[in-house]
Amino acid sequence: MSSSVLEIPHLYRVEGHGGIRVTVGDQGIEDCQMSIFEGSRFYEALLRDRNYFEVPGIVCRVCAICSVAHSLCSTYAIEDALGLVVSRPIKRLRDLLNMGEFIESHALHLFCLATPDYLGFSGVLEMQPQFDKEVRQALQLKKFGNLIQERIGGRAIHPVNVVIGGVGTWPEKKIFDELREGAQSALAILRQIEPLIASLQQEDYATQDRVYVALEGDEDGLILGHGDRLQASGHEPVDIHDYSKYVNESVVRHSTAKQSRFSNRPFMVGSLSRMVHHSKLVTGEAGQILRRLMGEQPAPNPLLNNAGQFVELVYCCEQVIQMCDELRALPTQPSADPYHLHPEKTVRGTAAMEVPRGTLFHSYEINEEGHITDADIITPTAQNLAQVESDIAKTVQTWLDSNKDGGDERLRKNLEMVARAYDPCISCSTHLVDLTVRAS
Amino acid sequence: MKTAPKPRVGIFGLTSCAGDQLMILNCEDELVALAGRIELLSFGMASSASFQGKLDLAIVEGSVCTQRDLDTLLEIRSRSNALMTIGTCAVWGGIPAMRNELPLEVLQEVVYGGKPLEEVSLEKAHPVSDFVPVDFAVPGCPIEKEEFLRTLVAILQRTSPERHDYSVCSECRINENLCLVRHQGLVCCGPITAGGCKARCPSLGIPCYGCRGPVDDPHYDATAELFDEHGLSKADVINQIQRYSAPAWVNQHLRAEWARDPERKGRQRVPDPSS
Numbered sequence: 158m159s160s161s162v163l164e165i166p167h168l169y170r171v172e173g174h175g176g177i178r179v180t181v182g183d184q185g186i187e188d189c190q191m192s193i194f195e196g197s198r199f200y201e202a203l204l205r206d207r208n209y210f211e212v213p214g215i216v217c218r219v220c221a222i223c224s225v226a227h228s229l230c231s232t233y234a235i236e237d238a239l240g241l242v243v244s245r246p247i248k249r250l251r252d253l254l255n256m257g258e259f260i261e262s263h264a265l266h267l268f269c270l271a272t273p274d275y276l277g278f279s280g281v282l283e284m285q286p287q288f289d290k291e292v293r294q295a296l297q298l299k300k301f302g303n304l305i306q307e308r309i310g311g312r313a314i315h316p317v318n319v320v321i322g323g324v325g326t327w328p329e330k331k332i333f334d335e336l337r338e339g340a341q342s343a344l345a346i347l348r349q350i351e352p353l354i355a356s357l358q359q360e361d362y363a364t365q366d367r368v369y370v371a372l373e374g375d376e377d378g379l380i381l382g383h384g385d386r387l388q389a390s391g392h393e394p395v396d397i398h399d400y401s402k403y404v405n406e407s408v409v410r411h412s413t414a415k416q417s418r419f420s421n422r423p424f425m426v427g428s429l430s431r432m433v434h435h436s437k438l439v440t441g442e443a444g445q446i447l448r449r450l451m452g453e454q455p456a457p458n459p460l461l462n463n464a465g466q467f468v469e470l471v472y473c474c475e476q477v478i479q480m481c482d483e484l485r486a487l488p489t490q491p492s493a494d495p496y497h498l499h500p501e502k503t504v505r506g507t508a509a510m511e512v513p514r515g516t517l518f519h520s521y522e523i524n525e526e527g528h529i530t531d532a533d534i535i536t537p538t539a540q541n542l543a544q545v546e547s548d549i550a551k552t553v554q555t556w557l558d559s560n561k562d563g564g565d566e567r568l569r570k571n572l573e574m575v576a577r578a579y580d581p582c583i584s585c586s587t588h589l590v591d592l593t594v595r596a597s
Numbered sequence: 598m599k600t601a602p603k604p605r606v607g608i609f610g611l612t613s614c615a616g617d618q619l620m621i622l623n624c625e626d627e628l629v630a631l632a633g634r635i636e637l638l639s640f641g642m643a644s645s646a647s648f649q650g651k652l653d654l655a656i657v658e659g660s661v662c663t664q665r666d667l668d669t670l671l672e673i674r675s676r677s678n679a680l681m682t683i684g685t686c687a688v689w690g691g692i693p694a695m696r697n698e699l700p701l702e703v704l705q706e707v708v709y710g711g712k713p714l715e716e717v718s719l720e721k722a723h724p725v726s727d728f729v730p731v732d733f734a735v736p737g738c739p740i741e742k743e744e745f746l747r748t749l750v751a752i753l754q755r756t757s758p759e760r761h762d763y764s765v766c767s768e769c770r771i772n773e774n775l776c777l778v779r780h781q782g783l784v785c786c787g788p789i790t791a792g793g794c795k796a797r798c799p800s801l802g803i804p805c806y807g808c809r810g811p812v813d814d815p816h817y818d819a820t821a822e823l824f825d826e827h828g829l830s831k832a833d834v835i836n837q838i839q840r841y842s843a844p845a846w847v848n849q850h851l852r853a854e855w856a857r858d859p860e861r862k863g864r865q866r867v868p869d870p871s872s
Contacts (some may be wrong), residue, residue, distance in 0.1 A: 201705040203695045208833075214806060217693045221739065265622065280640075282632050296625040303623055313623060314616045315808075317798045325801040341794045351662030492802050496783070 160187055177572050179553055186553050200333045204532040209235050209523045210321050210495040216519070216534065217327030220582055221314045222265065225258035226512035227519070227534070228319045234519040235321055235385050238506025239498050246487045247323050252382050253336070253480045254309045254316065255510070256473045259381060260343065261313075261382045262513035263428075263466040263473075267354075268295030274574050275357040287504050291353055293449025294346045298470065301343045305477070308332045310569065323493025334484035341475040344442070347471050354467045355450060356427050359460035362555040362574045363548040363577050367458060368422050368455050370431035370540070372397075379476065380435040381469065388434050389424065397509040400518055405533060423543035426515025439541060443472035453519055459578045466513075466580070499527040514580050538581045548575050604653040605751060609673055611666040612693060612722070613659030615737035617684035624742055631746075634753060652677040654752065658694045660686040661723040672728040679752070681733040682725045683745065688736040689810040693722035723850030733758060736791060738808035744793055745846075762791040764812040765805050768796035777804050782827050784834055789815040 160182040180188040200219060206320060212235060217228040229251055236243065243251075268291070278284040285292045303313040310316030318325040347394045372384035373394060387395045387403075395403055432439070432447060432455055439447050450464045500523055500576040507520040516538025549558035550577050561590060610618050618640075624631065631637075638648035655677035661667050674680055685691040697706055701720050725731055731765060735748050748758040765787040769776070777783045777799055786807035798805050824834045 200698045202699060202704045203692075215692065215695075218614050218616075218738070221614045221619040224614070224616070246827075265619075269622070275773070282628075282637065285632075286628065296628065299623075311797060311801050314619060317803055318801055320803070325803045382859045 165536050177549060177576060179549065179568075179572070181553065181557070185557060186550055197476040200534065201532045204521075204529045206528050206530075209239075209498070209521070209527050209529060210520065212315070212529060212532075213319050213321070214315075217315045219534070219536075222262050223253055223258070223512060223514070223517075223582055224315045225310060226510060226517050228310075228316050229255060229383070230508050230510045230512070231534075232319055232321055233508035233510065233523070234506045234521050235523065236506070237508050238504045238521055238523050239321075239500055240504075241322055241366075241498070243323060244490070246327075246484070246490050248383075249480055249484055250309060250324060250327075250378060250490075251319070252377075253477065253484065254306065254319070255381060255512070256477050256480065257302050257305025257309060259302070259469060259513050260477075261299050261306065262580075263470050264295055264298035264302055266513075267463055267466045267470070268292070268298075268350075270376035271574075271577050271580070272353075272357065273569070274577065288353075291350060293299040295349055298343055298346055301339045304339060305336055308336060320493045322498060323495075324490060326492060327490040330485050333481040337478055337485075340474045340481070343474045344471065346475065349469075351446065351467070354464065357463070359458055359464070360571075361456075361458060362441035362571050363460065363552045364442070364456055364458040365551050367544060367547075367549070369433050370424045370426050370516060371430045371434045372509055372516055374435060374438045376436050380431055380438050381473065381476075383508060384511045385509075387516065389508065390433075397518065398507050400507065400509070400520075401533075402536070404518070404540065412466045424540065425544045425546050425579075426537045426540050427462055428469050428513075429459070429462040430515065431511065432461075432465045432468060439468065439472055441472075441475050443468055443475055446471055459544075459575055462578045462580065488583075500525060503530065505531075512537065514582055515540060536582065540577070541579050541581070545576060545579055545581070603634065604638045605651065606635045606637050606654045606656065607648065607652045607673070607677070608637070608656045609639065609658070609669070610661035610689070611657065611659030611670060613684065613686050613691075615658070617658040617687075617737070617745075620739045620742055620745065624746060627746060631749075635819075654679045654681060655724055656681045656683055658682075658684045658687055660690050661725060661728060662693050662719060664719065667719065667728060670725060679732040680725075680729065681735065681739050681748070681752070682731050682738075683734050683735045685738040685808060685810050687725045688734045690722055690724045691738065692818075694724075697721045705768055710777045715753065736810040737793070737864060741793055762813050763792045764788055764815075765790045765792050765794065765796050765799070765809070768792050768794070769799050772796055772800050774799050777802075778823060778827060778829075782829065784824065784829055788823065789817060789821045 160180050178188070179186070184254065194351070204215065207215065213228045213231050216231045217224040219227050232251075273280055273284050276284060281292060281295075281369075306313045306316060309318065309332075311318035311325065368390045369381070370387060370389045372382075373386045373388055374380045375382045375384050385397055387397055387400070389395065389403070392403075412529050432451060436444075436447060436453070447468045450468065451461055455465075468483045503522060505520065505522045507518065509516055509518050517537055518533070518535040520531075520533040521529055524530050549572055552571050553568065556562065556571070561568070608618060638650070638652065652673075655673045656749050657670065657673065657680060659666070661670055681813060686693060690697070701718060705718070726734075727790070733752065735745055737744065744761075751758040756791065767789055772795070774796065777785045778787075783804045785799060785804035787796065787805040789811055790805055790807040791809040791812045795804070795808060821834070
């Protein structure tokens with residue numbers, strides 16, 4: 158019996174360092190691995206004994222693209238531990254900041270990282286001479302997302318204006334006007350780019366049934382915010398404080414990131430999952446585009462995650478307009494003092510948010526000195542890894558069933574596209590806490 | 598007339614959050630023009646083109662945390678005429694170096710339950726300069742867009758990149774901010790942190806935590822005095838500056854100073870004229 162190994166040692170055009178290894182024998186697929194070799198930074202260990210108010214500024218450095226996500230989610234988790242609920246203005250301001258990250262992250266990923274594959278280019282700069290207008294427009298979208306993060310968060314990468322209990326400095330009214338106008342321009346660009354996105358062919362080689370997980374919409378009907386309850390296909394909703402009962406993680410040798418299962422099955426989080434769970438909450442222009450690009454019941458094809466990202470770009474711009482309308486009418490909120498909120502005994506808090514790649518969980522334990530005694534961060538990419546491996550196996554099977562049509566080159570390309578469709582954020586995925594070793 | 602060949606540039610990331618590479622991609626207006634001035638042969642984040650040949654300039658982000666990082670770094674240095682480090686991780690060790698106080702076995706136990714992994718971590722997280730000579734260094738967490746572009750253009754034009762040899766404090770004064778130490782009794786690393794960020798955080802009411810690394814000639818004693826006068830706990834001060842601003846030796850220096858002289862009796866204090 159002979160086995161051959163096909164390896165993509167280093168996946169380009171994703172954030173972080175990972176690869177794919179597939180072993181095929183006479184009987185079929187023997188092994189599929191998404192290997193994560195991003196160096197570990199041991200976040201959970203280095204957070205111990207730090208003050209609770211330092212946490213957002215440290216954990217946002219888990220990842221640059223997702224820095225708002227970690228900064229906001231850790232802030233909500235610590236507020237949960239301390240029994241704090243922020244005011245509506247602060248909630249809305251944070252929602253707006255989250256929109257900024259979504260727009261920047263999706264614009265970057267969809268146009269600069271994923272689309273080159275569909276069009277046969279090795280990268281966005283190679284694409285630029287032939288698609289000059291589209292590339293410039295994509296960069297303008299990305300710039301708008303960054304602008305929101307700069308104006309509201311204080312800086313485009315690693316926000317500084319997010320503070321336990323509130324905000325550092327409330328933005329001036331003219332900023333909300335500026336961002337509202339920017340959202341109108343962004344929508345105009347998105348309308349022009351839609352034909353290009355609609356033309357991208359999502360082939361079926363990885364299509365297979367899957368469990369989708371996403372947070373329920375919040376009190377504003379926002380599907381991309383902070384929430385308390387988790388929806389999973391075929392399950393009753395789950396309170397996020399019970400996440401560890403359902404989201405089981407394991408350490409695998411070939412990965413510095415852990416893998417997750419929902420009640421022991423792989424599952425998918427991210428844009429496609431949100432489109433499947435929340436199509437009724439996606440109204441307006443985004444709703445129309447959802448139906449045009451993905452249909453009433455999107456097929457369980459991971460490549461459709463890219464179409465979902467486009468819908469969410471439109472959704473976010475529409476949300477920015479609504480949020481700015483509300484925020485500009487509010488009085489200036491005072492600066493928060495996060496330094497004197499020590500609990501009286503050891504407390505634990507958990508928070509979950511929808512962020513560009515899916516559901517993010519943060520959980521912290523704080524003692525009466527205000528020091529972190531335990532920390533847990535579960536990123537969407539880590540949650541997706543088991544499903545990615547399953548989709549990789551399906552892709553290989555499809556290829557074998559077609560008599561290896563297109564040879565190794567075709568398989569390699571398809572595997573990369575599947576991995577990229579998830580928009581993996583590998584820097585994020587390499588931090589998680591202990592659990593059982595997965596049986597291989 | 599023969600035009601000079603465009604410099605061959607590669608952009609690489611070791612263990613990092615990719616923030617400095619992302620900041621380069623954030624130069625949306627300049628990116629296309631930049632691509633015309635250089636031959637960008639390697640940029641894993643943006644392109645699958647994988648170039649293995651000689652480079653005029655290698656730009657490296659991230660700290661050296663694993664054997665793979667070290668092998669990659671040595672390989673890049675061996676085929677590059679010049680090397681620029683970008684970001685506080687590459688220049689000073691950054692956030693990954695916060696774990697250097699704890700032994701590796703303890704870290705592996707806490708985070709991975711002691712299970713062996715294929716990826717081998719080094720005992721400590723290191724700045725790039727611990728292993729290879731560095732020609733240009735642009736600190737920041739993340740880097741400032743303009744500072745990076747100015748440095749790169751200076752290199753392309755064969756002039757000297759400017760240096761920021763002033764602290765964040767100076768920038769706070771230019772902004773006419775109220776001092777957070779004096780007025781709110783907060784631990785602020787402004788006095789010992791390299792300027793260039795226009796005192797972004799203190800201007801928003803948030804104390805500086807030194808993400809750009811130490812200023813060239815930090816006056817740690819004077820800074821310690823300043824905090825001491827405001828009754829700030831030494832533990833808090835050490836904790837705060839340990840994050841980025843203080844490479845391990847500074848941290849040790851301060852701990853040793855305060856251990857030797859806990860009451861600060863060795864210091865000549867000017868008596869308060871009003872007392």
